[in-house]
Amino acid sequence: GAVVSQHPSRVICKSGTSVKIECRSLDFQATTMFWYRQFPKKSLMLMATSNEGSKATYEQGVEKDKFLINHASLTLSTLTVTSAHPEDSSFYICSASRQADTEAFFGQGTRLTVV
Amino acid sequence: AQKVTQAQTEISVVEKEDVTLDCVYETRDTTYYLFWYKQPPSGELVFLIRRNSFDEQNEISGRYSWNFQKSTSSFNFTITASQVVDSAVYFCALSERENTGGFKTIFGAGTRLFVKA
Numbered sequence: 001g002a003v004v005s006q007h008p009s010r011v012i013c014k015s016g017t018s019v020k021i022e023c024r025s026l027d028f029q030a031t032t033m034f035w036y037r038q039f040p041k042k043s044l045m046l047m048a049t050s051n052e053g054s055k056a057t058y059e060q061g062v063e064k065d066k067f068l069i070n071h072a073s074l075t076l077s078t079l080t081v082t083s084a085h086p087e088d089s090s091f092y093i094c095s096a097s098r099q100a101d102t103e104a105f106f107g108q109g110t111r112l113t114v115v
Numbered sequence: 116a117q118k119v120t121q122a123q124t125e126i127s128v129v130e131k132e133d134v135t136l137d138c139v140y141e142t143r144d145t146t147y148y149l150f151w152y153k154q155p156p157s158g159e160l161v162f163l164i165r166r167n168s169f170d171e172q173n174e175i176s177g178r179y180s181w182n183f184q185k186s187t188s189s190f191n192f193t194i195t196a197s198q199v200v201d202s203a204v205y206f207c208a209l210s211e212r213e214n215t216g217g218f219k220t221i222f223g224a225g226t227r228l229f230v231k232a
Contacts (some may be wrong), residue, residue: 036222042225043224043225044206044222046221049219091158104220106152106162108158109158
């Protein structure tokens with residue numbers, strides 16, 4: 001299957017700083033990428049959908065100024081957690097699909113810890 | 116609105132037992148996709164199966180089988196002769212077309228499966 005790489009896999013940052021997470025489709029062009037957040041022992045909550053070249057669509061309750069999403073190319077989407085706080089600590093997972101109605105492939109996830 | 120219900124929070128079985136994980140979904144659309152993913156303790160999501168709404172054929176892949184019943188809006192997953200390595204959280208997911216034309220995928224709460232030796 002297609003490969004989606006997420007980087008970094010783990011990151012620890014200080015409260016108040018910003019951290020960027022990258023999601024790359026390695027062997028296909030992804031018109032659509034999705035960002036999910038997963039709290040410990042909980043399900044994946046969709047945060048936003050990003051389409052290449054356009055603004056991301058955020059789910060209700062997700063602060064778009066807090067979680068900046070950029071999908072500048074067909075192979076890269078980034079999620080920047082701005083002014084991180086300990087409550088932002090979570091597992092963030094991206095997925096990418098070639099077309100809107102096809103299977104999405106998931107990255108390995110990024111575990112963010114804000115101290 | 117989309118909804119995926121996995122009523123079983125945790126299931127514990129002994130190795131070699133068969134186990135069925137339930138998934139019930141709600142959707143207004145006639146075109147949708149259903150998925151099962153496995154999340155082992157390491158955290159990554161492993162794709163298991165994708166089913167579109169027009170294909171109700173049941174599928175078997177090794178020890179895994181899936182029963183898709185549109186009449187009851189269910190997409191249940193059975194592991195036959197379970198093994199310790201099957202211990203993981205299993206997520207059922209539903210992908211439905213939005214007004215924008217794209218598909219949005221939501222996940223059920225997950226079922227944590229413990230397989231004891």
